């Protein structure tokens with residue numbers, strides 16, 4: 550099965566300042582690791598297109614979208630929230646990041662690629678309908694899901710989010726949208742302090758305590774995500790792939806390893822293989838310990854290629 554790898558040079562030019570953990574070095578760390586692991590040669594590489602205003606407006610309010618489109622600075626930096634800023638390249642990066650997921654959806658729905666990984670920044674899952682937050686400007690995965698519904702006529706799109714932070718923006722956008730199932734595991738209580746109280750039928754929130762290790766994470770996925778995914782029978786699976794729950798990542802208190810990311814990827818891929826012709830689009834969210842991030846993305850892609858299938862039995 551071919552795996553597409555969508556990125557864009559602008560994603561490495563978005564820079565929120567020295568010392569900010571969501572840094573351009575993250576993409577370099579991933580790409581270096583994929584080369585070292587021999588995975589880079591296997592992937593099909595594409596440049597991300599820009600998301601269009603129309604595509605963004607499927608999930609974001611018009612005032613917010615137009616504010617971002619007109620608010621990008623020509624020099625210096627503009628702050629959108631206490632954690633999130635734009636430099637002169639950030640608008641281009643944000644448009645390419647959302648456009649990558651749109652292009653990924655197009656590629657897997659048409660069968661041009663079996664699965665796609667969007668190696669992009671800024672990340673997206675904290676961006677709500679009307680605000681940027683937590684390093685996120687546009688909600689990339691939500692833009693892709695809405696594209697699958699609107700442009701391809703799909704009726705069941707699942708989004709799984711294993712970033713250590715709750716995907717509050719994705720939940721905000723899709724609560725009450727029965728064509729989208731959103732499954733999220735996250736440290737709780739922790740930023741953004743949401744997700745413990747949503748009982749909407751299409752939202753599967755699984756808050757987990759600080760100190761969560763791989764065995765508890767896998768149990769939570771088995772008990773909560775997999776039955777919901779099986780009964781939903783998605784036609785397409787999207788992944789908010791955040792690797793900041795890694796034990797080496799100071800951003801959180803989870804103690805996951807790259808083998809846990811391989812396991813969850815394989816477990817979700819098995820669902821996609823049964824129901825969605827294997828169609829998966831995964832998009833990078835968090836992950837700030839550079840070496841662990843590179844190893845984790847390599848394990849994730851290895852599992853998407855099918856090499857991690859054995860780990861589902863562990």
Ligand SMILES: [Zn+2]
Pocket residue numbers: 712713714791793834835836
């Ligand atoms: Zn995160």
